[in-house]
Amino acid sequence: MIKGIKICGISDLDTxxxxxxxxxxxxxxxxxxxxxxxxxxxxxxxxxxxxxxxKNKTKxxxxxxxxxxxxxxxxxxxxxxxxxxxxxxxxxxxxIKRKYKIKIITALTIRNQKDVNIxxxxxxxxxxxxxxxxxxxxxxxxxxxxxxxxxxxxxxMIAGDIKIADIPKFKNVDCYIDLSGGLENKExxxxxxxxxxxxxxxxxx
Numbered sequence: 028m029i030k031g032i033k034i035c036g037i038s039d040l041d042t043x044x045x046x047x048x049x050x051x052x053x054x055x056x057x058x059x060x061x062x063x064x065x066x067x068x069x070x071x072x073x074x075x076x077x078x079x080x081x082k083n084k085t086k087x088x089x090x091x092x093x094x095x096x097x098x099x100x101x102x103x104x105x106x107x108x109x110x111x112x113x114x115x116x117x118x119x120x121x122x123i124k125r126k127y128k129i130k131i132i133t134a135l136t137i138r139n140q141k142d143v144n145i146x147x148x149x150x151x152x153x154x155x156x157x158x159x160x161x162x163x164x165x166x167x168x169x170x171x172x173x174x175x176x177x178x179x180x181x182x183x184m185i186a187g188d189i190k191i192a193d194i195p196k197f198k199n200v201d202c203y204i205d206l207s208g209g210l211e212n213k214e215x216x217x218x219x220x221x222x223x224x225x226x227x228x229x230x231x232x
Contacts, residue, residue, distance in 0.1 A: 028198065028199070028200075028201060029194070029197055029198065029200070029202065029203070029204055029229055030054075030201065030202060030203050031053070031054030031055065031203045031204075032053045032054055032055070032203070032204055032205075032206070032225065032226065032229055033053060033054065033055035033056070033057060033088065033184060033186075033203055033204070033205040033206070034046060034053045034055070034056055034057070034205075034206060034207070034210060034217075034222065034225075035056075035057035035059075035067075035088075035090065035186070035205055035206070035207040036057065036058075036059055036065070036067030036207040036208075036217070037056050037057070037058060037067075037077070037217065038058070038059075038067055038068075038069045038073070038077075038217075039217075040076065040077060040080070042217045042219060042222070043056065043077055043080060044080070045219050045222065046085070046222060046226075047080065047081075047082060047083055047085055049222075049223070049226050050226075050227075051226040051227060051229065051230050052083065052084070052085050052226070053085055053226065054084075054085065054086060054203065055085065055086045055087075055088050055109070055203070055205075056082075056085055056086070056087055056088065057088040057089075057090045057111060057205070057207075058074060058077065058078075058087065058088065058089060058090060059090045060074065060089045060090055060091050060094075060098065060102060061091050061092060061094055061098045062090070062091075062092040066215055067207065071101060071102075074102075074105065075105065078105050078106045078107070079106075082106070086108040086109060087106060087107050087108050087109075088107065088108065088109045088110070088111050088132065089102060089105070089107040089109070089110050089111065090111045090113075090134075091110055091111065091112055091113065091115075092113040092114055093113065093114040093115060094110075094112070094115070094123075099123065099126075099127065103127055107129065108129075108130060109129065109130045109131065109132050109154070109155075110123065110127070110129050110130075110131055110132070111131075111132040111134050111157065112131060112132070112133055112134060113134045113136070115133070117148045117149055117152055120133060120149065120152050120153065121152050124152065130154040130155075131152065131153045131154055131155075132153065132154065132155040132156075132157050132184065133146075133149040133152070133153035133155070133156050133157065134157040134159050134186075135156065135157065135158055135159065136159050136160065136161045137158050137159065137160065137161070137169045137173060137187070138161055138169060139173070140173055140176070143158065143173050143174060143176065143177065144176075146158075146177060146181065146183075150181065154182065155182045155183065155184050155203065156177075156181055156182065156183050156184070157183070157184040157185075157186060157205060158171075158174055158177075158183065158184070158185050158186070158187070159186040159187050159205070160186065160187035160188055168187040168188035168189070169187045171185060171187070171196075179201050183201075183202045183203070184202060184203040184204070184205050185197070185200070185202050185203070185204055185205065186204075186205035186206070186207070188208060188209065189204060189205070189206050189209055190206075190209040191206075191209060191210075191221060191224055191225050191228065193209075194225070194228055194229065204229075206225065209221070210222050210225065
């Protein structure tokens with residue numbers, strides 16, 4: 028059973044409000060905080076405005092790729108519930124979690140079984156393990172069957188070029204689902220019609 032939906036790459040107030048006020052709002056919303064190569068990157072001033080909104084029960088996630096101390100200090104007072112960390116060692120992840128008193132989503136980029144097995148290094152540190160494709164700013168998928176070896180006891184999230192049409196495939200999988208590119212129009216902007224279809228399909232409160 029899908030445990031919840033994360034919509035990643037939100038960068039404007041209208042879309043954010045739409046998700047938060049939906050009958051079935053997403054459980055998580057992700058904001059690209061320091062990865063400027065991404066078209067979904069949000070600069071600090073815009074980020075402050077977005078995060079000042081009343082978020083109700085939805086959790087706000089700062090998506091960070093190998094963040095340095097400067098960006099971590101800059102965002103520490105923003106109302107994030109989780110830091111989603113790419114390319115951060117277990118040791119540094121533990122330091123970040125303790126210093127900023129924040130929940131952690133460790134994001135692993137997957138190409139093969141060896142990549143999947145890295146999760147074992149984070150099980151005692153991270154609150155959620157995210158298994159993603161190798162694309163970073165691009166939506167790239169991977170063979171989700173590689174995750175069959177991950178125990179159900181692991182609190183996991185799955186990403187990697189997932190489309191709305193793929194959702195039924197996860198109905199018996201105990202995980203969170205993370206979508207971004209699959210919710211965008213041809214111009215690369217989030218499409219509220221697609222978001223509405225996704226949230227009504229999953230109907231998670």
